[in-house]
Amino acid sequence: MTQGHSTRSVADHAALVDRLIRTALSRRGPDTVAVEDAHGRVAHTDLRALIDVPSFRNSQMDGYAVDAAAVAEVPVELDVTGVVAAGDDGGDAHVPGTARKIMTGAPVPRGADAVVPVEDTEAVGGRVRIGRSRRSGEYVREQGSDVRVGDVVVPAGTRLEARHVGAIVAVGHASVAVRPRLRVAVVATGAELVAPGTEPGPGCLYDSNGPTLAAAAIADGAEVTVRTRSTDSAEHFAAVLDDALTRADVVVTSGGVSMGDFEVVRDVLGPRGGTFGHVGMQPGGPQGWTDLDGTPVISFPGNPVSTLVSYLIFARPVLRDLAGLPALRPDDAILVDAVRSIPGKRQFLRGRRTPGGITTSGPGSHLVASLAAADVLVDLPEDTTEVPAGATVRVWPL
Amino acid sequence: MTQGHSTRSVADHAALVDRLIRTALSRRGPDTVAVEDAHGRVAHTDLRALIDVPSFRNSQMDGYAVDAAAVAEVPVELDVTGVVAAGDDGGDAHVPGTARKIMTGAPVPRGADAVVPVEDTEAVGGRVRIGRSRRSGEYVREQGSDVRVGDVVVPAGTRLEARHVGAIVAVGHASVAVRPRLRVAVVATGAELVAPGTEPGPGCLYDSNGPTLAAAAIADGAEVTVRTRSTDSAEHFAAVLDDALTRADVVVTSGGVSMGDFEVVRDVLGPRGGTFGHVGMQPGGPQGWTDLDGTPVISFPGNPVSTLVSYLIFARPVLRDLAGLPALRPDDAILVDAVRSIPGKRQFLRGRRTPGGITTSGPGSHLVASLAAADVLVDLPEDTTEVPAGATVRVWPL
Incomplete structure (x- = not known):
C-alpha cells in the first residue's frame, strides 16, 4: 500500500x-491488581491454590458432630458436650459416644467423623436424640477435598468472571498478575x-x-x-x-x-x-x-x-x-431488499434486523442516524455487484 | 414463605x-452524565436532535464546487476562484461558470449545486479541467439531510453503545439523561x-x-x-x-x-x-x-x-x-453422564461444555474449583429424579 x-x-x-x-x-509486562479489581482482566499465568480448600476439616451442615459408630443404631440419645460455631477453632477432641452441636463451616472436632443434620435430631435437656444413622465421613468436608495446594484453579489466559474471582480469593490470592x-x-x-x-x-x-x-x-x-x-x-x-x-x-x-x-x-x-x-x-x-x-x-x-x-x-x-473477550461471529441472514455493490470493493452496509430479515440503509458514509439505528453490518464480498431481495448474506453484530 | x-x-x-x-x-430519578461517560448507560428519554445534521450544506468529496450547468458538457475548463477547507465559513457566493476547490466537509458556496470529485479533474494553472459531468445535488450534502432538529435519534430505553454515543454527540448533546x-x-x-x-x-x-x-x-x-x-x-x-x-x-x-x-x-x-x-x-x-x-x-x-x-x-x-443488557437465554444441550436429582427441588448443576456434550460436577454446594471451571448451569425441573446419559437438558450460560 x-x-x-x-x-x-x-x-x-x-x-x-x-x-x-x-x-x-x-x-x-503483566499488571498486578487486587482481587477486588481483577474482574474482567485476563490471567497472566496459571493461578494455583496457595492453600488447601477447605483449609480445615469442617461441617457441611448444621447438626451434631458424632462418631459414626455411636449412631449406628438409632434412635439413640447422646450427651452434648458443647457447641462449635463457624470461626471457632476445633476445641477439645471428640469423646466417642458423645455429640457436639456444630454449625455449617465449623471445624469438626478431632475424633468425630460424621455430622448428623439438625433435621434428624431432637434436643432433650443436655442430650440429643438422634433419629437417623450416618456413615463415617457423611457431611464432613475433609481438608483439601475441593482443592489442594498447588492445584491450578484458573488457567492462564482466562478472562476473570465473578466465579473465577471467587475461586482465586478462596485459594488465598489477594492480588493477581493479569495481562x-x-x-x-x-x-x-x-x-x-x-x-x-x-x-x-x-x-x-x-x-x-x-x-x-x-x-x-x-x-x-x-x-x-x-x-x-x-x-x-x-x-x-x-x-x-x-x-x-x-x-x-x-x-x-x-x-x-x-x-x-x-x-x-x-x-x-x-x-x-x-x-x-x-x-x-x-x-x-x-x-x-x-x-x-x-x-x-x-x-x-x-x-x-x-x-x-x-x-x-x-x-x-x-x-x-x-482483552480475552470472545470473538464476534458473523451470522447468515436474509436481505429484505435488493442491494447493489461496487465491484472490487468489499462493502459493509448498515443493517437492521426485522422480523422479515435484514433491512439496509444504503452505502452513504455520513448517515449518523442510520448507524445509530443499525444493529448489524452486512458484509458483501468484493466480487459481488448485486444481491437480490431474499438472498442470504453475512452479517456481523454491531 | x-x-x-x-x-x-x-x-x-x-x-x-x-x-x-x-x-x-x-x-x-434519572442521572445526567456527560456524553463521554454515557457509554453503557440506558437512555432515560427519547434523545432528539438539537441541530440539523449536517448543520450546513457541505461537500461529500474533495473536489471542485460548481454549478451543474457549467459542467453539463465536458471536458470543460473553469476558472478557480479559491479554496474552501473544512472549518471555513462558506465564503463568497459562487459565480456561475467558475469553480472553487473544496475539501470534504467544507461548506458549499451559495449558488454552487454540485461537487466534481478531484479524481475527475486536472489543475491547469489557475484553472481546472473537468472531465466528467455532474447533476445538480451530486456530492452535496444538504442541511438536515441526515437528521432534522427534533428527530428522535436514540429511543428511550436504548443501552448506549459506541454508535449511539456518536449519534447523540453529532446532534448536539453534551450530556444526557440516563436511567x-x-x-x-x-x-x-x-x-x-x-x-x-x-x-x-x-x-x-x-x-x-x-x-x-x-x-x-x-x-x-x-x-x-x-x-x-x-x-x-x-x-x-x-x-x-x-x-x-x-x-x-x-x-x-x-x-x-x-x-x-x-x-x-x-x-x-x-x-x-x-x-x-x-x-x-x-x-x-x-x-x-x-x-x-x-x-x-x-x-x-x-x-x-x-x-x-x-x-x-x-x-x-x-x-x-x-442495566439494559440483553437477557441471557437458555440453550438445549446433551448430557454426557447420567445425573440424579432430588424430587420436588429444581436442581442447578455446574456444567462444562465439551465436544461430546455437557459434563457435570455434582450437586455439592462447596466446590469452588468446579464452579470456576464450569461454563453453564444445568437446570433440572422440580419433578426430575433421573436424567440418563445422552438426554437433552436446559443449560444457562454462566
Whole structure:
C-alpha cells in the first residue's frame, strides 16, 4: 500500500493492524491488581491454590458432630458436650459416644467423623436424640477435598468472571498478575471539529468520531488514556500526537488520510514512515498506518460511518482478543431488499434486523442516524455487484 | 414463605425479588452524565436532535464546487476562484461558470449545486479541467439531510453503545439523561470469614462470596457501592447493615439464613419484618428477603456455590434488565453422564461444555474449583429424579 496507488485487501490490512497492535502490547509486562479489581482482566499465568480448600476439616451442615459408630443404631440419645460455631477453632477432641452441636463451616472436632443434620435430631435437656444413622465421613468436608495446594484453579489466559474471582480469593490470592490492558489514544482530526458543549461556528460540527472510538475501545476491553482533537495544522497535530505517544500503546486517528489538500495525518506521518493508501472496501477505503518506534498509529478516514466501520473491521477483533473477550461471529441472514455493490470493493452496509430479515440503509458514509439505528453490518464480498431481495448474506453484530 | 415452614417455588421467589428491586430503583430519578461517560448507560428519554445534521450544506468529496450547468458538457475548463477547507465559513457566493476547490466537509458556496470529485479533474494553472459531468445535488450534502432538529435519534430505553454515543454527540448533546444505575451493597456474613490478604486463624477462611457477588453485580451493569463483611454478632451485622442502607438501593447478603444457632441475618432481620424460608431448589434452598422502608435486603445462603447460584437465578435477570443488557437465554444441550436429582427441588448443576456434550460436577454446594471451571448451569425441573446419559437438558450460560 503506497501513497494512493495500489489497493490492499481488507484481510491483508486487518492482519497488518492485528500484528502492529499485538507487537506493541507485547512490550508491556503483566499488571498486578487486587482481587477486588481483577474482574474482567485476563490471567497472566496459571493461578494455583496457595492453600488447601477447605483449609480445615469442617461441617457441611448444621447438626451434631458424632462418631459414626455411636449412631449406628438409632434412635439413640447422646450427651452434648458443647457447641462449635463457624470461626471457632476445633476445641477439645471428640469423646466417642458423645455429640457436639456444630454449625455449617465449623471445624469438626478431632475424633468425630460424621455430622448428623439438625433435621434428624431432637434436643432433650443436655442430650440429643438422634433419629437417623450416618456413615463415617457423611457431611464432613475433609481438608483439601475441593482443592489442594498447588492445584491450578484458573488457567492462564482466562478472562476473570465473578466465579473465577471467587475461586482465586478462596485459594488465598489477594492480588493477581493479569495481562496488561491495551492503552489506546484517540485523536480525531479536522479543522471543522468542535467539542460537545461548545457552540459550533460557521462550517463547524461536533466531533462524534472521538467519543465513538473511545466508547468502542472501552467496550472492547481497552483503556482509553487519551481523548483529544487536532485541527488541520501540522504543528498542532504533531504536538497532539507526540503527547499521545507518551501515554498509549496504540494511537488511533480519524480524518486527514484521503485526497484533499489539507490531509494533516498523511502530511505529518507520511514523512515519519507512514503508509497511506486504499483498502478495497466501502465505506472506509482510505487507510493509513505508521510504526513510530514501536507505537503503531492506525489512521482511519474521517467520515463518521467510515471511521466506525474501519474500527469494527480492523481494530475490534484484535482489541477483543487481547482483552480475552470472545470473538464476534458473523451470522447468515436474509436481505429484505435488493442491494447493489461496487465491484472490487468489499462493502459493509448498515443493517437492521426485522422480523422479515435484514433491512439496509444504503452505502452513504455520513448517515449518523442510520448507524445509530443499525444493529448489524452486512458484509458483501468484493466480487459481488448485486444481491437480490431474499438472498442470504453475512452479517456481523454491531 | 414463613420461618422454615412452607416451600416457595423458584419462579415465585424470582418474581418477588424482581419486584422488590425494580420498586427500589424506581424511586430514583434519572442521572445526567456527560456524553463521554454515557457509554453503557440506558437512555432515560427519547434523545432528539438539537441541530440539523449536517448543520450546513457541505461537500461529500474533495473536489471542485460548481454549478451543474457549467459542467453539463465536458471536458470543460473553469476558472478557480479559491479554496474552501473544512472549518471555513462558506465564503463568497459562487459565480456561475467558475469553480472553487473544496475539501470534504467544507461548506458549499451559495449558488454552487454540485461537487466534481478531484479524481475527475486536472489543475491547469489557475484553472481546472473537468472531465466528467455532474447533476445538480451530486456530492452535496444538504442541511438536515441526515437528521432534522427534533428527530428522535436514540429511543428511550436504548443501552448506549459506541454508535449511539456518536449519534447523540453529532446532534448536539453534551450530556444526557440516563436511567439510574442500581447501587448494590454486598454484605457477606460469617464469623469464619477473613479478607483477602490477611492470615486466616484456626477455623477461618477467605471470604470469597463478597468478591464474587460484587464482580457479578458489576458485570450485570450495577454499581457496587458497599463491599463489607460482618461477623455473626447481631450488633455488628446491624451496624454494617444500617450503614449499607444509606448508600445502596438494594442490599445483598450471604450467609446467616439457615437452621443453625447463629444465623445472624435471620436473627436481625426476622424481627424487622424479614421473611426466611426455603425455596424449592438445590443448591440455594434457604433464602430470605426483607423490605426495610423500601430498601430490599435480599439474603442468600452462605455456601459459595449456593450464593452464586442464588445470585444467578434471582438477581442476575433483573439486574441485567435494569442495566439494559440483553437477557441471557437458555440453550438445549446433551448430557454426557447420567445425573440424579432430588424430587420436588429444581436442581442447578455446574456444567462444562465439551465436544461430546455437557459434563457435570455434582450437586455439592462447596466446590469452588468446579464452579470456576464450569461454563453453564444445568437446570433440572422440580419433578426430575433421573436424567440418563445422552438426554437433552436446559443449560444457562454462566
